[in-house]
Amino acid sequence: MSRDANKPSSRPRGAPRRGEAREALMQAALELVASEANFSAISLRRIARQAGVVPTAFYRHFEDLDALGLTLIEDTFRSLRAILRDAALSSMPLKGLVRYSVELFAHYVRDNQLLFQFVVKERFAGTVAMREAIHNEIVLVTNALAADLARFDEFSHISQNDLRVISDLVVNTVITLSERILDVDPDNAEDDALMLRAEKQLRLIFMGVGRWDSQPG
Protein backbone atom coordinates (compact mmCIF):
# COMPACT_ATOMS: atom_id res chain seq x y z
CA MET A 1 0.00 0.00 0.00
CA SER A 2 1.28 3.45 -0.85
CA ARG A 3 1.14 6.14 1.70
CA ASP A 4 -0.72 8.80 -0.20
CA ALA A 5 -4.30 8.01 -0.90
CA ASN A 6 -5.42 7.19 -4.40
CA LYS A 7 -7.14 10.50 -4.80
CA PRO A 8 -5.85 11.94 -8.04
CA SER A 9 -6.90 15.50 -7.28
CA SER A 10 -4.93 15.51 -4.02
CA ARG A 11 -1.84 16.40 -5.97
CA PRO A 12 -0.81 20.01 -5.56
CA ARG A 13 -1.79 21.21 -8.95
CA GLY A 14 0.71 19.09 -10.77
CA ALA A 15 3.19 16.34 -9.93
CA PRO A 16 6.60 17.81 -10.51
CA ARG A 17 8.82 14.80 -9.86
CA ARG A 18 10.53 13.96 -13.11
CA GLY A 19 10.64 10.48 -14.63
CA GLU A 20 8.69 9.24 -11.67
CA ALA A 21 5.48 8.71 -13.57
CA ARG A 22 7.17 6.49 -16.09
CA GLU A 23 8.43 4.17 -13.40
CA ALA A 24 5.07 4.28 -11.69
CA LEU A 25 3.32 3.24 -14.89
CA MET A 26 5.65 0.29 -15.41
CA GLN A 27 5.28 -0.85 -11.83
CA ALA A 28 1.51 -0.45 -12.00
CA ALA A 29 1.36 -2.56 -15.14
CA LEU A 30 3.39 -5.30 -13.47
CA GLU A 31 1.18 -5.32 -10.41
CA LEU A 32 -2.01 -5.45 -12.42
CA VAL A 33 -0.77 -8.21 -14.71
CA ALA A 34 0.23 -10.23 -11.66
CA SER A 35 -3.25 -9.94 -10.22
CA GLU A 36 -5.15 -10.41 -13.48
CA ALA A 37 -5.01 -12.85 -16.34
CA ASN A 38 -2.51 -11.04 -18.53
CA PHE A 39 -1.48 -7.80 -20.11
CA SER A 40 -4.10 -7.58 -22.83
CA ALA A 41 -6.81 -7.84 -20.18
CA ILE A 42 -5.71 -4.54 -18.65
CA SER A 43 -6.65 -1.12 -19.91
CA LEU A 44 -4.55 1.97 -20.24
CA ARG A 45 -6.86 3.72 -17.83
CA ARG A 46 -6.50 1.07 -15.16
CA ILE A 47 -2.75 1.23 -15.35
CA ALA A 48 -2.83 5.00 -15.07
CA ARG A 49 -5.19 4.81 -12.11
CA GLN A 50 -3.00 2.26 -10.37
CA ALA A 51 0.02 4.47 -10.99
CA GLY A 52 -1.75 7.51 -9.54
CA VAL A 53 -1.60 9.30 -12.83
CA VAL A 54 -4.16 10.79 -15.13
CA PRO A 55 -4.86 8.68 -18.27
CA THR A 56 -3.58 11.20 -20.77
CA ALA A 57 -0.25 11.41 -18.95
CA PHE A 58 0.45 7.91 -20.21
CA TYR A 59 1.14 9.23 -23.68
CA ARG A 60 3.91 11.46 -22.39
CA HIS A 61 5.98 8.36 -21.68
CA PHE A 62 4.83 5.60 -24.02
CA GLU A 63 3.41 5.56 -27.49
CA ASP A 64 0.90 2.89 -26.52
CA LEU A 65 0.50 -0.17 -24.32
CA ASP A 66 2.65 -2.26 -26.59
CA ALA A 67 5.59 0.06 -26.05
CA LEU A 68 5.18 -0.30 -22.30
CA GLY A 69 5.18 -4.06 -22.58
CA LEU A 70 8.26 -4.12 -24.76
CA THR A 71 10.08 -1.92 -22.29
CA LEU A 72 9.26 -4.29 -19.46
CA ILE A 73 10.53 -7.24 -21.46
CA GLU A 74 13.70 -5.42 -22.36
CA ASP A 75 14.31 -4.53 -18.73
CA THR A 76 13.79 -8.09 -17.58
CA PHE A 77 16.31 -9.56 -19.94
CA ARG A 78 18.84 -6.78 -19.58
CA SER A 79 18.89 -7.56 -15.90
CA LEU A 80 18.98 -11.31 -16.47
CA ARG A 81 21.87 -11.04 -18.87
CA ALA A 82 23.81 -9.07 -16.28
CA ILE A 83 23.21 -11.77 -13.68
CA LEU A 84 24.32 -14.53 -15.99
CA ARG A 85 27.41 -12.58 -17.01
CA ASP A 86 28.44 -11.88 -13.43
CA ALA A 87 27.85 -15.48 -12.43
CA ALA A 88 30.72 -16.50 -14.69
CA LEU A 89 29.41 -20.04 -14.88
CA SER A 90 31.96 -21.14 -17.43
CA SER A 91 34.83 -20.65 -14.96
CA MET A 92 33.35 -23.13 -12.49
CA PRO A 93 34.01 -26.84 -12.31
CA LEU A 94 31.20 -28.78 -13.99
CA LYS A 95 30.73 -30.68 -10.79
CA GLY A 96 28.31 -28.68 -8.67
CA LEU A 97 27.53 -26.29 -11.47
CA VAL A 98 24.04 -27.68 -11.83
CA ARG A 99 23.06 -27.16 -8.23
CA TYR A 100 24.62 -23.72 -8.14
CA SER A 101 22.96 -22.60 -11.36
CA VAL A 102 19.54 -23.81 -10.33
CA GLU A 103 19.75 -22.05 -7.00
CA LEU A 104 21.06 -18.88 -8.53
CA PHE A 105 18.31 -18.80 -11.08
CA ALA A 106 15.54 -19.73 -8.69
CA HIS A 107 16.64 -17.05 -6.31
CA TYR A 108 16.72 -14.49 -9.06
CA VAL A 109 13.27 -15.41 -10.31
CA ARG A 110 11.83 -15.09 -6.86
CA ASP A 111 13.49 -11.70 -6.39
CA ASN A 112 12.00 -10.43 -9.63
CA GLN A 113 8.67 -12.15 -9.38
CA LEU A 114 6.52 -9.58 -11.11
CA LEU A 115 8.83 -9.11 -14.06
CA PHE A 116 9.13 -12.82 -14.72
CA GLN A 117 5.43 -13.39 -14.26
CA PHE A 118 4.87 -10.78 -16.92
CA VAL A 119 7.29 -12.42 -19.33
CA VAL A 120 5.92 -15.90 -18.75
CA LYS A 121 2.39 -14.75 -19.45
CA GLU A 122 3.26 -12.75 -22.53
CA ARG A 123 5.60 -15.30 -24.04
CA PHE A 124 2.70 -16.90 -25.88
CA ALA A 125 -0.25 -14.64 -25.13
CA GLY A 126 1.36 -11.32 -25.94
CA THR A 127 1.44 -9.19 -29.05
CA VAL A 128 3.49 -10.40 -31.97
CA ALA A 129 6.14 -7.82 -31.14
CA MET A 130 6.32 -8.95 -27.52
CA ARG A 131 6.45 -12.62 -28.41
CA GLU A 132 9.25 -12.00 -30.86
CA ALA A 133 11.20 -9.92 -28.37
CA ILE A 134 10.98 -12.63 -25.73
CA HIS A 135 11.84 -15.34 -28.22
CA ASN A 136 14.91 -13.48 -29.43
CA GLU A 137 16.16 -12.96 -25.90
CA ILE A 138 15.77 -16.64 -25.11
CA VAL A 139 17.72 -17.52 -28.23
CA LEU A 140 20.51 -15.27 -27.02
CA VAL A 141 20.62 -17.00 -23.66
CA THR A 142 20.65 -20.40 -25.35
CA ASN A 143 23.54 -19.40 -27.58
CA ALA A 144 25.48 -18.05 -24.63
CA LEU A 145 24.96 -21.31 -22.77
CA ALA A 146 26.16 -23.31 -25.76
CA ALA A 147 29.31 -21.21 -25.90
CA ASP A 148 29.89 -21.73 -22.20
CA LEU A 149 29.40 -25.47 -22.39
CA ALA A 150 31.88 -25.72 -25.24
CA ARG A 151 34.66 -24.83 -22.81
CA PHE A 152 34.23 -27.95 -20.72
CA ASP A 153 36.24 -31.04 -21.55
CA GLU A 154 33.15 -33.13 -20.96
CA PHE A 155 31.64 -31.58 -24.08
CA SER A 156 34.64 -31.77 -26.36
CA HIS A 157 33.16 -34.67 -28.32
CA ILE A 158 29.93 -32.79 -29.04
CA SER A 159 29.43 -31.01 -32.34
CA GLN A 160 28.57 -27.34 -32.31
CA ASN A 161 25.09 -28.03 -33.55
CA ASP A 162 24.44 -30.65 -30.91
CA LEU A 163 25.70 -28.23 -28.30
CA ARG A 164 22.89 -25.92 -29.28
CA VAL A 165 20.37 -28.76 -29.13
CA ILE A 166 21.54 -29.62 -25.63
CA SER A 167 21.55 -26.00 -24.50
CA ASP A 168 18.05 -25.66 -25.83
CA LEU A 169 16.89 -28.57 -23.70
CA VAL A 170 18.61 -27.14 -20.65
CA VAL A 171 17.13 -23.69 -21.17
CA ASN A 172 13.65 -25.12 -21.60
CA THR A 173 14.02 -27.07 -18.40
CA VAL A 174 15.07 -23.96 -16.52
CA ILE A 175 12.22 -21.97 -18.03
CA THR A 176 9.80 -24.63 -16.85
CA LEU A 177 11.30 -24.39 -13.40
CA SER A 178 10.75 -20.66 -13.25
CA GLU A 179 7.19 -20.98 -14.49
CA ARG A 180 6.54 -23.35 -11.62
CA ILE A 181 8.23 -21.22 -9.03
CA LEU A 182 5.98 -18.36 -10.05
CA ASP A 183 2.85 -20.48 -9.86
CA VAL A 184 3.61 -21.49 -6.31
CA ASP A 185 2.52 -19.48 -3.31
CA PRO A 186 5.35 -17.01 -2.72
CA ASP A 187 6.17 -17.93 0.89
CA ASN A 188 5.81 -21.60 0.22
CA ALA A 189 8.68 -23.91 1.00
CA GLU A 190 7.40 -26.19 -1.71
CA ASP A 191 9.67 -24.80 -4.37
CA ASP A 192 12.56 -26.65 -2.80
CA ALA A 193 10.95 -29.73 -4.32
CA LEU A 194 10.71 -27.96 -7.65
CA MET A 195 14.39 -27.08 -7.57
CA LEU A 196 15.32 -30.62 -6.66
CA ARG A 197 13.34 -31.97 -9.55
CA ALA A 198 14.90 -29.57 -12.05
CA GLU A 199 18.32 -30.42 -10.68
CA LYS A 200 17.69 -34.11 -11.21
CA GLN A 201 16.51 -33.48 -14.74
CA LEU A 202 19.58 -31.45 -15.61
CA ARG A 203 21.88 -34.10 -14.18
CA LEU A 204 20.03 -36.68 -16.24
CA ILE A 205 20.64 -34.64 -19.36
CA PHE A 206 24.33 -34.31 -18.60
CA MET A 207 24.55 -38.04 -18.03
CA GLY A 208 23.19 -38.54 -21.51
CA VAL A 209 25.87 -36.24 -22.84
CA GLY A 210 28.51 -38.66 -21.64
CA ARG A 211 27.19 -41.34 -23.96
CA TRP A 212 26.24 -39.03 -26.77
CA ASP A 213 27.89 -39.51 -30.12
CA SER A 214 27.99 -36.48 -32.40
CA GLN A 215 28.67 -38.02 -35.73
CA PRO A 216 27.51 -36.54 -38.99
CA GLY A 217 24.62 -38.00 -40.92
Next chain:
Amino acid sequence: MSRDANKPSSRPRGAPRRGEAREALMQAALELVASEANFSAISLRRIARQAGVVPTAFYRHFEDLDALGLTLIEDTFRSLRAILRDAALSSMPLKGLVRYSVELFAHYVRDNQLLFQFVVKERFAGTVAMREAIHNEIVLVTNALAADLARFDEFSHISQNDLRVISDLVVNTVITLSERILDVDPDNAEDDALMLRAEKQLRLIFMGVGRWDSQPG
Protein backbone atom coordinates in the same frame (compact mmCIF):
# COMPACT_ATOMS: atom_id res chain seq x y z
CA MET B 1 -44.53 -46.47 -25.70
CA SER B 2 -42.34 -43.93 -27.39
CA ARG B 3 -41.17 -44.56 -30.87
CA ASP B 4 -37.71 -43.12 -30.53
CA ALA B 5 -36.37 -46.59 -30.15
CA ASN B 6 -33.74 -46.44 -32.85
CA LYS B 7 -32.40 -43.04 -31.90
CA PRO B 8 -28.95 -43.64 -30.44
CA SER B 9 -28.53 -40.32 -28.67
CA SER B 10 -31.21 -39.36 -26.20
CA ARG B 11 -31.52 -35.64 -26.56
CA PRO B 12 -32.36 -33.52 -23.57
CA ARG B 13 -35.96 -32.93 -22.76
CA GLY B 14 -37.74 -30.56 -25.06
CA ALA B 15 -36.53 -29.50 -28.47
CA PRO B 16 -32.81 -29.00 -28.39
CA ARG B 17 -32.15 -27.95 -31.87
CA ARG B 18 -28.86 -29.24 -33.17
CA GLY B 19 -26.14 -27.71 -31.05
CA GLU B 20 -25.25 -25.72 -34.06
CA ALA B 21 -24.87 -22.38 -32.35
CA ARG B 22 -22.86 -23.89 -29.56
CA GLU B 23 -20.38 -25.38 -31.99
CA ALA B 24 -20.30 -22.14 -33.94
CA LEU B 25 -19.46 -20.20 -30.81
CA MET B 26 -16.62 -22.53 -29.90
CA GLN B 27 -15.21 -22.45 -33.40
CA ALA B 28 -15.51 -18.67 -33.52
CA ALA B 29 -13.64 -18.35 -30.25
CA LEU B 30 -10.85 -20.55 -31.57
CA GLU B 31 -10.53 -18.57 -34.76
CA LEU B 32 -10.46 -15.24 -32.99
CA VAL B 33 -7.93 -16.38 -30.41
CA ALA B 34 -5.71 -17.65 -33.21
CA SER B 35 -5.78 -14.27 -34.90
CA GLU B 36 -5.52 -12.14 -31.78
CA ALA B 37 -3.30 -12.11 -28.73
CA ASN B 38 -5.34 -14.39 -26.50
CA PHE B 39 -8.72 -15.24 -25.10
CA SER B 40 -9.07 -12.41 -22.62
CA ALA B 41 -8.53 -9.93 -25.43
CA ILE B 42 -11.72 -11.06 -27.13
CA SER B 43 -15.20 -9.94 -26.21
CA LEU B 44 -18.35 -11.96 -25.95
CA ARG B 45 -19.87 -9.81 -28.64
CA ARG B 46 -17.05 -10.40 -31.07
CA ILE B 47 -17.31 -14.14 -30.62
CA ALA B 48 -21.04 -14.00 -31.19
CA ARG B 49 -20.58 -11.86 -34.29
CA GLN B 50 -17.97 -14.23 -35.70
CA ALA B 51 -20.29 -17.14 -35.01
CA GLY B 52 -23.15 -15.42 -36.82
CA VAL B 53 -25.22 -15.31 -33.66
CA VAL B 54 -26.79 -12.55 -31.64
CA PRO B 55 -24.89 -11.67 -28.44
CA THR B 56 -27.62 -12.72 -26.05
CA ALA B 57 -27.77 -16.18 -27.62
CA PHE B 58 -24.40 -16.84 -26.04
CA TYR B 59 -25.99 -17.24 -22.65
CA ARG B 60 -28.19 -20.04 -23.90
CA HIS B 61 -25.12 -22.23 -24.24
CA PHE B 62 -22.51 -20.96 -21.79
CA GLU B 63 -22.70 -19.29 -18.43
CA ASP B 64 -19.90 -16.92 -19.38
CA LEU B 65 -16.68 -16.74 -21.36
CA ASP B 66 -14.83 -18.76 -18.77
CA ALA B 67 -17.18 -21.69 -19.30
CA LEU B 68 -16.54 -21.56 -23.04
CA GLY B 69 -12.81 -21.62 -22.46
CA LEU B 70 -13.02 -24.53 -20.05
CA THR B 71 -15.08 -26.48 -22.56
CA LEU B 72 -12.47 -25.93 -25.25
CA ILE B 73 -9.72 -27.10 -22.93
CA GLU B 74 -11.72 -30.16 -21.95
CA ASP B 75 -12.35 -31.02 -25.58
CA THR B 76 -8.70 -30.68 -26.48
CA PHE B 77 -7.49 -33.06 -23.84
CA ARG B 78 -10.32 -35.53 -24.21
CA SER B 79 -9.29 -35.88 -27.80
CA LEU B 80 -5.59 -36.03 -26.96
CA ARG B 81 -6.14 -38.72 -24.36
CA ALA B 82 -7.97 -40.78 -26.96
CA ILE B 83 -5.07 -40.47 -29.38
CA LEU B 84 -2.53 -41.48 -26.78
CA ARG B 85 -4.66 -44.42 -25.69
CA ASP B 86 -5.12 -45.71 -29.22
CA ALA B 87 -1.45 -45.30 -29.99
CA ALA B 88 -0.71 -48.03 -27.45
CA LEU B 89 2.84 -46.79 -27.08
CA SER B 90 3.67 -49.16 -24.26
CA SER B 91 3.27 -52.20 -26.53
CA MET B 92 5.96 -51.01 -28.90
CA PRO B 93 9.65 -51.77 -28.76
CA LEU B 94 11.55 -48.91 -27.14
CA LYS B 95 13.70 -48.74 -30.22
CA GLY B 96 11.97 -46.43 -32.65
CA LEU B 97 9.41 -45.35 -30.11
CA VAL B 98 10.87 -41.87 -29.90
CA ARG B 99 10.68 -41.15 -33.60
CA TYR B 100 7.20 -42.61 -33.83
CA SER B 101 5.88 -40.69 -30.85
CA VAL B 102 7.29 -37.40 -32.03
CA GLU B 103 5.79 -37.80 -35.46
CA LEU B 104 2.45 -38.90 -34.09
CA PHE B 105 2.28 -35.97 -31.77
CA ALA B 106 3.49 -33.40 -34.28
CA HIS B 107 0.95 -34.62 -36.78
CA TYR B 108 -1.81 -34.41 -34.24
CA VAL B 109 -0.88 -30.90 -33.17
CA ARG B 110 -0.89 -29.71 -36.76
CA ASP B 111 -4.28 -31.31 -37.35
CA ASN B 112 -5.73 -29.55 -34.33
CA GLN B 113 -3.89 -26.31 -34.70
CA LEU B 114 -6.51 -23.95 -33.33
CA LEU B 115 -7.28 -26.02 -30.28
CA PHE B 116 -3.65 -26.36 -29.31
CA GLN B 117 -2.93 -22.72 -29.99
CA PHE B 118 -5.70 -21.89 -27.59
CA VAL B 119 -4.34 -24.15 -24.89
CA VAL B 120 -0.77 -22.92 -25.31
CA LYS B 121 -1.86 -19.32 -24.96
CA GLU B 122 -4.12 -19.90 -21.99
CA ARG B 123 -1.77 -22.18 -20.11
CA PHE B 124 -0.23 -19.19 -18.37
CA ALA B 125 -2.33 -16.25 -19.50
CA GLY B 126 -5.75 -17.70 -18.83
CA THR B 127 -8.10 -17.50 -15.91
CA VAL B 128 -7.18 -19.34 -12.75
CA ALA B 129 -9.76 -22.00 -13.58
CA MET B 130 -8.38 -22.48 -17.08
CA ARG B 131 -4.80 -22.62 -15.89
CA GLU B 132 -5.69 -25.21 -13.30
CA ALA B 133 -7.63 -27.29 -15.79
CA ILE B 134 -4.72 -27.35 -18.22
CA HIS B 135 -2.26 -28.09 -15.48
CA ASN B 136 -4.30 -31.00 -14.20
CA GLU B 137 -4.59 -32.50 -17.65
CA ILE B 138 -0.86 -32.29 -18.17
CA VAL B 139 -0.28 -34.01 -14.86
CA LEU B 140 -2.54 -36.83 -16.02
CA VAL B 141 -0.56 -37.24 -19.22
CA THR B 142 2.69 -37.23 -17.27
CA ASN B 143 1.44 -39.92 -14.92
CA ALA B 144 0.25 -42.04 -17.81
CA LEU B 145 3.65 -41.75 -19.44
CA ALA B 146 5.38 -42.77 -16.23
CA ALA B 147 3.17 -45.83 -16.01
CA ASP B 148 3.94 -46.72 -19.62
CA LEU B 149 7.68 -46.33 -19.16
CA ALA B 150 7.62 -48.58 -16.13
CA ARG B 151 6.81 -51.51 -18.41
CA PHE B 152 10.09 -51.34 -20.27
CA ASP B 153 13.02 -53.37 -19.05
CA GLU B 154 15.27 -50.41 -19.70
CA PHE B 155 13.54 -48.59 -16.83
CA SER B 156 13.45 -51.39 -14.32
CA HIS B 157 16.24 -49.86 -12.26
CA ILE B 158 14.42 -46.53 -11.95
CA SER B 159 12.42 -45.73 -8.85
CA GLN B 160 8.80 -44.76 -9.23
CA ASN B 161 9.51 -41.21 -8.20
CA ASP B 162 12.34 -40.85 -10.66
CA LEU B 163 10.09 -42.23 -13.36
CA ARG B 164 7.82 -39.28 -12.79
CA VAL B 165 10.75 -36.87 -12.89
CA ILE B 166 11.82 -38.33 -16.21
CA SER B 167 8.32 -38.33 -17.63
CA ASP B 168 7.99 -34.74 -16.59
CA LEU B 169 11.08 -33.83 -18.55
CA VAL B 170 9.83 -35.73 -21.57
CA VAL B 171 6.41 -34.12 -21.45
CA ASN B 172 7.92 -30.67 -21.16
CA THR B 173 10.09 -31.34 -24.16
CA VAL B 174 7.11 -32.44 -26.19
CA ILE B 175 5.09 -29.42 -25.07
CA THR B 176 7.91 -27.19 -26.21
CA LEU B 177 7.89 -28.95 -29.56
CA SER B 178 4.20 -28.30 -30.03
CA GLU B 179 4.55 -24.66 -29.04
CA ARG B 180 7.15 -24.30 -31.76
CA ILE B 181 5.17 -26.14 -34.38
CA LEU B 182 2.31 -23.72 -33.76
CA ASP B 183 4.55 -20.68 -34.01
CA VAL B 184 5.80 -21.75 -37.40
CA ASP B 185 4.07 -20.87 -40.64
CA PRO B 186 1.55 -23.68 -41.24
CA ASP B 187 2.75 -24.82 -44.66
CA ASN B 188 6.36 -24.49 -43.73
CA ALA B 189 8.65 -27.45 -44.11
CA GLU B 190 10.73 -26.01 -41.31
CA ASP B 191 9.05 -28.03 -38.63
CA ASP B 192 10.92 -31.08 -39.82
CA ALA B 193 13.92 -29.44 -38.20
CA LEU B 194 11.91 -28.90 -35.03
CA MET B 195 10.92 -32.55 -34.91
CA LEU B 196 14.48 -33.64 -35.46
CA ARG B 197 15.67 -31.48 -32.62
CA ALA B 198 13.03 -32.77 -30.23
CA GLU B 199 13.87 -36.31 -31.26
CA LYS B 200 17.52 -35.75 -30.49
CA GLN B 201 16.67 -34.27 -27.11
CA LEU B 202 14.49 -37.21 -26.18
CA ARG B 203 17.14 -39.69 -27.21
CA LEU B 204 19.63 -37.77 -25.12
CA ILE B 205 17.33 -38.06 -22.12
CA PHE B 206 16.92 -41.79 -22.61
CA MET B 207 20.68 -42.16 -22.89
CA GLY B 208 20.96 -40.56 -19.49
CA VAL B 209 18.48 -43.06 -18.15
CA GLY B 210 20.90 -45.87 -18.96
CA ARG B 211 23.43 -44.43 -16.54
CA TRP B 212 20.95 -43.20 -13.99
CA ASP B 213 21.11 -44.59 -10.50
CA SER B 214 17.92 -44.40 -8.46
CA GLN B 215 19.19 -44.74 -4.99
CA PRO B 216 17.76 -42.90 -2.02
CA GLY B 217 19.54 -39.97 -0.43
Next chain:
DNA sequence: CATGAATGTGAACACGTGTACACTTTAGGT
Protein backbone atom coordinates in the same frame (compact mmCIF):
# COMPACT_ATOMS: atom_id res chain seq x y z
C1' DC C 1 -52.92 -30.92 -31.70
C1' DA C 2 -51.27 -28.74 -27.68
C1' DT C 3 -47.67 -28.11 -24.35
C1' DG C 4 -43.65 -26.41 -22.57
C1' DA C 5 -38.83 -26.30 -22.45
C1' DA C 6 -34.92 -25.11 -25.20
C1' DT C 7 -33.34 -21.75 -28.28
C1' DG C 8 -33.20 -17.34 -30.87
C1' DT C 9 -34.03 -12.19 -31.12
C1' DG C 10 -33.72 -7.08 -30.67
C1' DA C 11 -34.01 -3.03 -27.83
C1' DA C 12 -32.11 -0.82 -23.92
C1' DC C 13 -29.05 0.37 -20.07
C1' DA C 14 -25.16 1.89 -17.49
C1' DC C 15 -20.42 1.88 -17.86
C1' DG C 16 -15.44 1.64 -19.27
C1' DT C 17 -12.64 2.43 -23.06
C1' DG C 18 -8.83 5.04 -26.20
C1' DT C 19 -7.56 9.24 -27.50
C1' DA C 20 -7.77 14.29 -29.16
C1' DC C 21 -7.56 18.88 -27.51
C1' DA C 22 -6.40 23.03 -25.09
C1' DC C 23 -4.53 24.37 -21.14
C1' DT C 24 -1.18 24.88 -16.87
C1' DT C 25 2.85 23.83 -14.41
C1' DT C 26 7.53 22.60 -13.98
C1' DA C 27 12.52 22.28 -14.59
C1' DG C 28 16.89 23.18 -16.67
C1' DG C 29 19.88 25.56 -19.84
C1' DT C 30 21.35 30.10 -21.19
Next chain:
DNA sequence: ACCTAAAGTGTACACGTGTTCACATTCATG
Protein backbone atom coordinates in the same frame (compact mmCIF):
# COMPACT_ATOMS: atom_id res chain seq x y z
C1' DA D 1 15.55 36.05 -14.75
C1' DC D 2 13.80 34.43 -18.88
C1' DC D 3 12.41 30.81 -22.41
C1' DT D 4 11.13 26.63 -24.01
C1' DA D 5 10.39 21.88 -24.16
C1' DA D 6 8.76 18.32 -21.26
C1' DA D 7 5.38 16.72 -18.08
C1' DG D 8 0.84 17.04 -15.97
C1' DT D 9 -4.35 18.04 -16.03
C1' DG D 10 -9.46 18.08 -17.03
C1' DT D 11 -13.00 17.85 -20.46
C1' DA D 12 -15.18 15.72 -24.11
C1' DC D 13 -16.64 12.41 -27.53
C1' DA D 14 -17.72 8.37 -30.04
C1' DC D 15 -17.76 3.70 -29.40
C1' DG D 16 -17.70 -1.20 -27.64
C1' DT D 17 -18.76 -3.69 -23.67
C1' DG D 18 -21.65 -7.29 -20.50
C1' DT D 19 -26.00 -8.14 -19.16
C1' DT D 20 -31.27 -7.59 -18.47
C1' DC D 21 -35.69 -8.17 -20.20
C1' DA D 22 -39.72 -9.29 -22.71
C1' DC D 23 -40.95 -11.51 -26.66
C1' DA D 24 -40.74 -14.92 -30.87
C1' DT D 25 -39.68 -19.34 -32.74
C1' DT D 26 -38.77 -24.19 -32.79
C1' DC D 27 -40.04 -28.94 -32.15
C1' DA D 28 -40.03 -33.67 -29.60
C1' DT D 29 -43.22 -35.51 -26.64
C1' DG D 30 -47.62 -36.30 -24.11
